[in-house]
Amino acid sequence: MLTVKNLHAFYGKSHVLHGVQFEVGQGEIVALLGRNGSGRSTTAKAVMGMVECAGDVSWRGQAIQGRKPYEIAHLGIGYVPENREIFPRLTVHQNLMLGQKKAGQKGRWSFGDMYAMFPRLKERQHTEAGVLSGGEQQMLTLCRTLMGDPELIIIDEPTEGLAPKIVELVGEYLKRLKARGVSVLLIEQKLTIAMAISDRTLVMGHGSIVFQGTPDSLRADAYIRKEWLEV
Secondary structure (H helix, E strand, O other): EEEEEEEEEEOOOOOEEEEEEEEEOOEEEEEOOOOOOHHHHHHHHHHHHOOOEEEEEOOOEEOOOOHHHHHHHHHHHHEEOOOOOOOOOOOOOHHHHHHHOOOOOOOOHHHHHHHHOHHHHHHOOOOOOOOOOOHHHHHHHHHHOOOOOOOEEEEEOOOOOOOHHHHHHHHHHHHHHHOOOOOOEEEEHHHHHHHHOEEEEEEEEEEEEEEEEHHHHHHHHHHHHHHHHOO
């Protein structure tokens, strides 16, 4: 579905990504791992057309590098940013409404699906999003993205700052997305959740992919874990 080849990204004169290459297939959960500053979030933003970059990014065989973020989103790629970016003065339900690609257009996800997935959001659907807890805001951001009916969702650090029980919950719901036919590119620092739910793992270091393989092969590679993942 998503193919990235020889991707370079820049912040002004700073060269951040150096020839990044990977793929995300149909129905896969691919975890992109690495320490802070390794280039994981920049990779997501480069795919979404949010940073200056060069290289080849294609979606279902169609080149998308150089397109605007909203154009990429309309092709079927959803993006959940690390800082969540909810609309704090709007209610939970209004935030979900804003996630729809076209008002009234029926996709694979409905308001009922979102509230069934996260009952806490149903309880607070008329509450302003700004007063939600961090975990609730993460749920809301994920659901708002799903309301756009993406085929691939790129989710950046979904468990950051969340309690362990909520982390487990997020992992379970990401597996449910896969069961509903949505592919996932999961950008994470926590190995536990990434290794538990991913089909393949990628490890970044200094703006490049330094490892690609299954979770089992990463568990067996002590050098990669020590050199590029462990703090």
